[in-house]
Structure formats: C-alpha cells, structure tokens
Amino acid sequence: MTGEEKFQVDLEGYLVIKNVLTDDEVSEMNTFIDKGDMEGRPSLWGEPFKRLIDHPKILPYLIELLGPYVRLDHDYVIIMNKGEKRGRLHGGEDGGHPSGNVGDHWYKYRDGVMRNGLSVMTYNLKDAPEGVGGFACIPASHKCNFATEIPGDVRSFERSAHYVVQPPLEAGDVLFFTEALIHGTMPWQADHQRRALLFKYSPGHSAWNGNYYDISKYGELTDRQRRMLMPPSIGRRPRVVDPN
Numbered sequence: 001m002t003g004e005e006k007f008q009v010d011l012e013g014y015l016v017i018k019n020v021l022t023d024d025e026v027s028e029m030n031t032f033i034d035k036g037d038m039e040g041r042p043s044l045w046g047e048p049f050k051r052l053i054d055h056p057k058i059l060p061y062l063i064e065l066l067g068p069y070v071r072l073d074h075d076y077v078i079i080m081n082k083g084e085k086r087g088r089l090h091g092g093e094d095g096g097h098p099s100g101n102v103g104d105h106w107y108k109y110r111d112g113v114m115r116n117g118l119s120v121m122t123y124n125l126k127d128a129p130e131g132v133g134g135f136a137c138i139p140a141s142h143k144c145n146f147a148t149e150i151p152g153d154v155r156s157f158e159r160s161a162h163y164v165v166q167p168p169l170e171a172g173d174v175l176f177f178t179e180a181l182i183h184g185t186m187p188w189q190a191d192h193q194r195r196a197l198l199f200k201y202s203p204g205h206s207a208w209n210g211n212y213y214d215i216s217k218y219g220e221l222t223d224r225q226r227r228m229l230m231p232p233s234i235g236r237r238p239r240v241v242d243p244n
C-alpha cells in the first residue's frame, strides 16, 4: 500500500484500487454469471472466484488495514438492472445510525497503524461510470460524530446532497471501504447490469456473520486460504502470512 493510499483511506474511509483483475479474468467471471449457475456464495463458484479469497494484489491491503490475522467473514454478489433500488445509506461507527444496530463497524488509528472492523473489497465486473448509481458513500464519515443527523431523504437518495458521492469504477477495479463509512446503494441507471462481488473481511478475532465457512465445500485450498476461512479466534491463531 503506498503512502498516498494510506492517506486516502485515513482521510476518506474508502479507496479505489485500479485494474486488479485482468480483462480475461473479468470476462471469464462474466461468462460464468451469464450462464446463471450461481449457487451459494461467489467464493464457491469455482477457481476464478476462489482466488478472490486472498487475491495477491489485495492481500497487502487487507493486512495493512485489518491486521495480520484478517479473515474472510462472508461474501455475496450484487446484480442490479436498470431502475433497481437497494439499500439506503447505512453503516458508520457502531451506534452512529438511527437503527441502533451494533455491528463490528469501527476505524482506529494509532502510532502509524490503521485498523478496521468489518471491511469490504468489492470486485467490479462491469463499469460504473459517474452518475449511473450503485455504491455511494459519504467520504470521511468513518470519523464523523453526528451521523444520526443525516436526514432520511438523503439516506434514501430521494434528495441528493453534495456530501454523498458515487465513485466511478471500471470493470476490474476493486473498491475498498470500511463498514465504519456511511454507505449505501444508489438506484442503478445504466442500460447494462451492475455486477459486483463483495468479499467482506474481519480482524481474526471477530465476526459479523454467524454462518462460518465450511471448508469441506471448497475442494483444494492453499494453507493461506484455509487460514483466512477459519472461524474467529485469537489465541494461537496463525498469521495469514507467515512472518518467516
């Protein structure tokens, strides 16, 4: 992770990582989705998707931002057609939003180190240029203190506000965001489908999802993938990357 990328995550709570997937990888995944045989979580859809558990270009970000014991908590796909709506703006530091839901949503900085609770790597399989909708957020809201004051019509995207942004994304880009950031899904306006794979990670000791991975369903896994699919724990937990 470059110094500028660290600066951006600390400043804004999200980051666009360009060109993580090659054109061939994107088209292989899109062809699979076109066939419509998607059962269960994307990480179970075969090798090209299994690689996303610990993608070598993404792993350094995960370790820097969630620590050496980072684990995959859950993964799912978002497919949207023109005119479709999904979730309003939500998230934010625990307790900071009107539903009162307490998740494991937090961001902390100390002595040059950033740490996050539940965080997301979204693999984009279709372009999402400016103005088409999809992922939207309030940059820097992972550090805001008045989240309960965000008006309902802004949360539901009925009224636009200058502080809500939809970052433009291209197929192959990965979007990182901490769930401590206030974020949601704007109605999708493009003629083509939105296709996004959300891989959500937690520090090794914590879980958002109570439904842990069953590694017997995955066929062959590397040792690293096995470590990243372990249920939460901390005592004697192996690091994702062996320091030796």
Ligand SMILES: O=C(O)CCC(=O)C(=O)O
Pocket: 078, 087, 120, 122, 134, 135, 136, 183, 184, 185, 186, 196, 198
């Ligand atoms: O990518 C999106 O549309 C946002 C997904 C979302 O709201 C979430 O991960 O909680």
